[in-house]
Amino acid sequence: MNRLPMFCRPMFSRLAAALMLAGPLLLQGCAGGGGANSADGQRASTTRIPSDVVNKQAIIQHYIVLARASYEDALISARALAQATDALIDAPSAATLQSARDAWLAARVPYLQTEAFRFGNSVVDEWEVRVNSWPLDEGLIDYVAPSYGSESDNNYFYAANIIANPILDIGGISVDASNITPQLLAETLHEIDGVAANVATGYHAIEFLLWGQDLNGTAPGAGNRPYTDYSLSDCTNGNCERRGAYLRAATALLVSDLEEMVQDWQSGGAAMGDLLSKGEDGGLATMLTGMGSLAYGELAGERIRLGLLLHDPEEEQDCFSDNTHWSHYYDAQGIANVYRGHYTRIDGTELNGPSLEALVETIDPELFVQMRVRLENTELAMRALVDQGEAGNTYDVLIASGNTQGETLINNAVTALMEETRVIERIISRLALQNVSIEGSSSLPPRP
Amino acid sequence: MQLMRFPLFLVSALSGGAALAQNSDWTAVNLAVTDTHVIPAYQRFAETGAALREAGAGFCARLDEAALNELREAFNNSFDGWQGAQHIQFGPITYFNWNYRIEFWPDDNGTGARQLSALIAAADPAALEAESFARQSVGVQGFPALERLLFEDNALTQLQAEPYRCQVVEAISANLGEIATGVYQEWRDEFRATVASADERGFFESAEDATLDYLKSLVESIRRVQQQKLESVLGEDQSSARPRRAEAWRSDRSVQSLRGNVQALHELYSAGSPALKTVLLSEDLPAIDAAFDQALAAAAALPPSMNAALGTPEGYAALQNTRDSLDALYEALEAALKKTDLYLGFNSLDGD
Numbered sequence: 086m087n088r089l090p091m092f093c094r095p096m097f098s099r100l101a102a103a104l105m106l107a108g109p110l111l112l113q114g115c116a117g118g119g120g121a122n123s124a125d126g127q128r129a130s131t132t133r134i135p136s137d138v139v140n141k142q143a144i145i146q147h148y149i150v151l152a153r154a155s156y157e158d159a160l161i162s163a164r165a166l167a168q169a170t171d172a173l174i175d176a177p178s179a180a181t182l183q184s185a186r187d188a189w190l191a192a193r194v195p196y197l198q199t200e201a202f203r204f205g206n207s208v209v210d211e212w213e214v215r216v217n218s219w220p221l222d223e224g225l226i227d228y229v230a231p232s233y234g235s236e237s238d239n240n241y242f243y244a245a246n247i248i249a250n251p252i253l254d255i256g257g258i259s260v261d262a263s264n265i266t267p268q269l270l271a272e273t274l275h276e277i278d279g280v281a282a283n284v285a286t287g288y289h290a291i292e293f294l295l296w297g298q299d300l301n302g303t304a305p306g307a308g309n310r311p312y313t314d315y316s317l318s319d320c321t322n323g324n325c326e327r328r329g330a331y332l333r334a335a336t337a338l339l340v341s342d343l344e345e346m347v348q349d350w351q352s353g354g355a356a357m358g359d360l361l362s363k364g365e366d367g368g369l370a371t372m373l374t375g376m377g378s379l380a381y382g383e384l385a386g387e388r389i390r391l392g393l394l395l396h397d398p399e400e401e402q403d404c405f406s407d408n409t410h411w412s413h414y415y416d417a418q419g420i421a422n423v424y425r426g427h428y429t430r431i432d433g434t435e436l437n438g439p440s441l442e443a444l445v446e447t448i449d450p451e452l453f454v455q456m457r458v459r460l461e462n463t464e465l466a467m468r469a470l471v472d473q474g475e476a477g478n479t480y481d482v483l484i485a486s487g488n489t490q491g492e493t494l495i496n497n498a499v500t501a502l503m504e505e506t507r508v509i510e511r512i513i514s515r516l517a518l519q520n521v522s523i524e525g526s527s528s529l530p531p532r533p
Numbered sequence: 534m535q536l537m538r539f540p541l542f543l544v545s546a547l548s549g550g551a552a553l554a555q556n557s558d559w560t561a562v563n564l565a566v567t568d569t570h571v572i573p574a575y576q577r578f579a580e581t582g583a584a585l586r587e588a589g590a591g592f593c594a595r596l597d598e599a600a601l602n603e604l605r606e607a608f609n610n611s612f613d614g615w616q617g618a619q620h621i622q623f624g625p626i627t628y629f630n631w632n633y634r635i636e637f638w639p640d641d642n643g644t645g646a647r648q649l650s651a652l653i654a655a656a657d658p659a660a661l662e663a664e665s666f667a668r669q670s671v672g673v674q675g676f677p678a679l680e681r682l683l684f685e686d687n688a689l690t691q692l693q694a695e696p697y698r699c700q701v702v703e704a705i706s707a708n709l710g711e712i713a714t715g716v717y718q719e720w721r722d723e724f725r726a727t728v729a730s731a732d733e734r735g736f737f738e739s740a741e742d743a744t745l746d747y748l749k750s751l752v753e754s755i756r757r758v759q760q761q762k763l764e765s766v767l768g769e770d771q772s773s774a775r776p777r778r779a780e781a782w783r784s785d786r787s788v789q790s791l792r793g794n795v796q797a798l799h800e801l802y803s804a805g806s807p808a809l810k811t812v813l814l815s816e817d818l819p820a821i822d823a824a825f826d827q828a829l830a831a832a833a834a835l836p837p838s839m840n841a842a843l844g845t846p847e848g849y850a851a852l853q854n855t856r857d858s859l860d861a862l863y864e865a866l867e868a869a870l871k872k873t874d875l876y877l878g879f880n881s882l883d884g885d
Contacts, residue, residue, distance in 0.1 A: 220642060237643050238777050279768075282642060394633055395644055395670045486668060 139444040144426070145368035147438035149357055151428045152202045153350040155419075158195035158431045160343040166192045167336040170291070174315055174329040182312035186295050189288070190408055195431055196288065197415035201423045204383070205374030208349055208356040214281075215271065216342050220399055221284035223293045225274070226331065228322050230300055240280045247274060247285070248327045265330040267338040286338050289403075294332045296405035303398055303485035305477045307407035370518040372441060376420045377509040380463075384416050385502035393495050398481035407481065410474030413498070414467045420505075421460050441512070449515055456512065459505040466501040469494055556732045559740035562812060563728050565805030566747055572725065574618040574797065575717040581607075581614035582713025589706025593692075593699040601689050604702070608683055609786060611709065612676055616793035618716075620754035620801065623746040624728075625719035631712050633671040638780060639761055645672030649681065649701070656697040661704040663711070676781070679705040684783040747809055749877050751801050752866050758794050759859040762787070763852060766839070771849045779839050787839035788832075791855070795832045799825050817869035824862040831855040 169188035173181040196217070203209045224233055224244035237243035241256035251263040260273060274285035284290055297310030313321040315329050349356035360368055388409075392400035403409045422428045426440025446453040473483060473494060483491030588607035592600060615635060618626075626632045637645055648670045652660060659665055666674065682688065682702050692699045731737035737746075765778045766787075779787040802810050802825065810818055831854045835842060842848030870877065 222642075234647070238646065239641055239643055279773075394630060394637075395648070395672055397644055397648065397670060397672075399642065399644065486670070 139447050140439060141365040141369060141444070143439040144441060144444060145360070145365065145372075147426050147440070148368070148372055148423065149350060149360065150438065151422060151426065151436060152199070152356070153347065154428055154430055154436055155195060155199045155202065155422075156343060156347045156350055159192070159199055160340065160347050162188070162192040162195055162431060163336070163340050163343050166291070167340050170295075170332050170336045173312070174333055177312045177315040179312055182295070182310075182315075186406070189292060189295055190406070190411070191431075193288065193403070193408060193412060194415055197412050198419035198422060198428070200383075200416050201375050201379050201419035202356075203375060204378035205371040206356055206360060208359055209346070212342070212346060212349075215275065216287040216339060217289070218276075218281065218284040218287050219289045219402060220282065220404070221289055221293070222280075222282040223298065223405075225277075225283050225285065226290060226293060227297075227328065230298055232300070233298070240278070240282055242277055242280065242283050248324045248331055251327075265327060265334050267334045267341065270331075270334055271338055286335060286342075288339065289405075291332065291335050291339065292403060292405045294328065294335065299398065299405055299407065299481070301398075301481075303396070303481055303488075305479065305482055307479075308405040366516070366518055369441070369516060370513065372423055373509055373513050373516075373518065376423055377506050377513075379416060380420055380502045380509065381506040384413060385499045385506070388416075389413065389495060389502075390499050392480065392484045393492060396484055396486040398484070400484075401481045404481065407474070407479040409480040410467075410470045413480075414471050417463050417467045417502070421464070424456070424460070445512055445515070452508070452511060452515055456505075456508045459501070459508045463498075463501040463505050466494075466498040470498055556740045558807075559744050559812075560729065560731065562807050562809060563731065563740060563743045563747070564725075565807055566801065566809050567720075567725055567728050569805035570797075570800050571618075571621055572717075572720055574621070574800075575713075575720050578611070578614035578618050579713045579717035581611040582710045585611040585706050585713075586710025589703050589710075592703050592706070593696065596689075596693055596699060598689060601683065601692070604706070605683050605784070607706075608676075608679060609784065611713065612680075612781065612784075612786065613789070613793055614713070615676065616790045617797045620750050620757075620794065620798055622750045622753065624724045625716050628715075628719065629667075630671060631716055634667070634674045635709065635712055636676045637671045637674075638677050639765070639778065640672065640677065644670075645677050646681065648672045649678050653695065653698050653701060658697075658700075661700055663704075663707065666704050666708055667711075673701075674705065674708055676709070679709070680781055680783050744809070744812060745875060745877065747801065748812070748870070748875060751798060751809065752863065752870070752877060754794070754798060755859055755863045755866070758791065758798075759856055759863065762791055762794070763856040763859070766843070767849070767852060767856065771843070771846065774843045774849065776840050776843050782840065785838050785840055788835045788837055788842070791835070792832045795828050795859075799829060812873070812875065813869045814872055817865075817872065821862070821865045821869060824858070824865045828855070828858040828862050831858040 166185070166188040169181070169185040173185045200217075203213050222237065222240055222243050223229060224235075224246060225242050226246070227248045228246060229244065233244070235244045241258075245253055245255055247253070247260075247262050247265070251261075253260040253262060256278060258278060260277070262269060262274070270285045270290075275283065277283045277285070293308075295310065296308030297314075299306065299308045301307075311321050313319050313325075315325055315332075317325055346356070348354050351357065360371060363371060388402050392398075398404060401407075401409050402412050424440065425442050426438045428436045430436065442453065442456070445456065470480070470483070473491075474480065478491065480495075482488070483495055485491065585604075585607040588604045592604055619636070622632075640646075649672070652669070652673050660669060672678065679702065682692070682698065682705075685691070692702065727736050728743050731740040731743040737743045762780055766775055768774045776782055780790055781787055802808070802821075810821065813821070831851070835851050835855060836848050839852075842852055
């Protein structure tokens with residue numbers, strides 16, 4: 086298979102093949118990633134699991150406990166963020182801006198861990214667009230640098246600048262934004278004209294209001310908005326009162342959206358009710374769907390790999406604050422939380438209980454080991470990105486064209502997540518959850 | 534970025550209940566599909582890609598209206614070649630990001646256009662050397678960027694006014710020619726053997742796994758064409774239609790691409806012997822065959838211009854009809870698959 090030595094032939098594994106950016110120059114892309122066909126290459130058999138071995142219902146109930154605690158923590162830290170941004174608006178200074186930024190960074194820690202509850206739970210997935218939409222055309226919200234441009238093929242509101250323009254009439258749509266309220270952001274501006282990049286609400290809108298655009302391209306450095314952007318006496322960049330009103334409305338909305346999600350996970354809440362209505366196997370399938378979809382499609386694909394393909398800092402999840410390495414890290418942590426039935430709350434409380442991991446250990450010790458190895462590999466790969474990020478080599482630096490070291494680190498993370506996802510799929514197969522994971526299958530006849 | 538998520542899950546099947554029992558039966562299907570559909574499709578892509586590369590060579594030295602029209606025709610032919618193979622989602626097309634480099638689309642954030650402008654503004658000759666160009670953003674390397682340069686308003690004037698802009702055209706044409714040749718040669722010289730020996734421990738876990746990759750390409754591509762090439766353009770009603778979300782709207786060849794896709798998908802389903810469809814239960818084939826006939830007829834009945842079709846009630850209805858026929862085809866295939874033990878992994882196209 087490896088007859089032609091001119092470049093590493095991509096036959097060794099699907100992953101090594103798929104991850105190389107281009108052919109001849111990328112010899113080092115061949116070195117790693119060869120494990121996909123080895124230890125976890127076997128196909129599991131699918132015997133039924135006796136119901137008395139492990140209590141699936143207890144696993145699902147504990148998953149609900151984790152979801153509730155995770156969203157409560159996200160809410161608690163969002164309230165702290167709102168307090169800090171109110172302090173900034175009321176008394177703008179370098180210190181109040183810094184503490185607002187610190188509060189935003191702290192609020193991301195529990196929120197990112199909740200993302201493993203998103204896919205599979207449609208109540209969460211539909212709600213998520215309000216709080217974590219990304220990427221955004223930030224010119225909708227506030228002033229931008231000339232390099233941003235003034236128009237887009239896809240978005241009439243690309244540079245609408247709500248903060249500077251109380252009355253808008255764009256592309257046949259009139260907006261009265263003279264009063265900036267949570268309702269205006271949520272009901273009128275968010276995804277206005279059906280364009281997903283018109284993000285008016287959520288963590289990333291707030292991030293933009295605290296950091297401003299990152300104008301450093303793929304060089305080190307984050308956004309550098311001055312605190313005087315909120316000063317009524319010494320206002321920079323104009324419209325400081327409206328900017329403050331926007332920030333106040335956006336943080337209030339984030340808090341109320343998270344309050345709703347906490348309620349959704351209480352008894353009688355929409356997310357909890359929906360989950361329980363799926364039955365035991367349906368509940369386990371939801372847990373694994375959430376893990377696999379976040380690990381593969383969302384995190385490895387949309388948030389990590391795509392930016393490298395485009396070498397584009399706009400494709401960075403936390404592109405204003407350059408906090409992306411931590412966001413990725415805590416996403417991966419959230420996946421492990423769901424599998425292990427474990428969560429460390431923001432006050433340090435440890436939650437432990439019946440877990441998928443224990444179920445897998447009972448029925449298939451080899452698969453249990455595979456998954457543990459995969460989770461550890463992911464943790465190491467994510468930690469490597471965090472170490473680089475904390476040293477100034479943030480995600481937007483690593484994806485620069487020609488940064489081969491960055492490319493290797495990013496591909497390691499993608500490889501780890503994809504291999505982890507393969508084992509998740511094997512677990513789904515081993516638990517005989519196939520049909521449950523495909524949507525809309527209830528009316529079809531059972532397998533022959 | 535609103536890329537569809539295509540899962541890379543190793544698809545798996547339960548033992549015992551599938552329509553084919555023997556490994557050799559799966560291999561026979563795989564090779565019939567490979568030899569009668571896949572390799573010929575990539576051969577057409579390679580030939581038209583080579584013609585594009587030739588038409589692009591020395592293009593700037595003879596730049597006039599005739600040369601531009603000649604290159605536009607070569608663009609059209611190679612894009613047709615690509616549309617006939619676009620649905621094959623596994624194998625060599627995934628090497629070196631060839632799939633993204635050929636066509637990074639849809640590009641909802643306009644990233645490719647922004648990067649193309651930046652590339653031209655920087656006018657760095659080194660960036661266009663083949664090895665270097667292959668490592669630029671995928672957004673500037675393929676058909677969407679080439680189409681913009683060849684078909685935008687005042688294309689000829691702009692290309693004549695800016696030598697570097699014209700050199701980008703040459704670079705993309707050469708790049709696409711290289712990639713098209715590479716994909717074809719990999720299939721012909723290496724990957725066909727990988728498919729043929731898929732019962733060994735290697736790229737595929739079994740011959741059945743290779744068949745499942747073909748089925749995924751079939752089913753997911755039907756959904757992808759329906760959603761990305763029609764629904765996102767159609768909007769809620771005619772007044773909210775979005776012509777610029779259509780694939781290759783600048784060259785007004787969206788309908789031609791769509792027809793090529795449906796024909797290629799039908800070929801994947803039915804070409805060769807034993808054809809891919811024989812892995813389904815025979816009782817389900819009449820319904821799927823009929824759904825394919827409907828989709829082919831609906832696509833054939835479309836007006837040739839998507840831009841024009843969106844402007845008339847009749848044209849809009851014809852596009853809706855094509856969308857509906859693809860939806861019905863997808864449903865028929867999904868229902869038939871669920872009666873087998875062929876499990877295609879997470880269906881992320883139906884999810885969020």
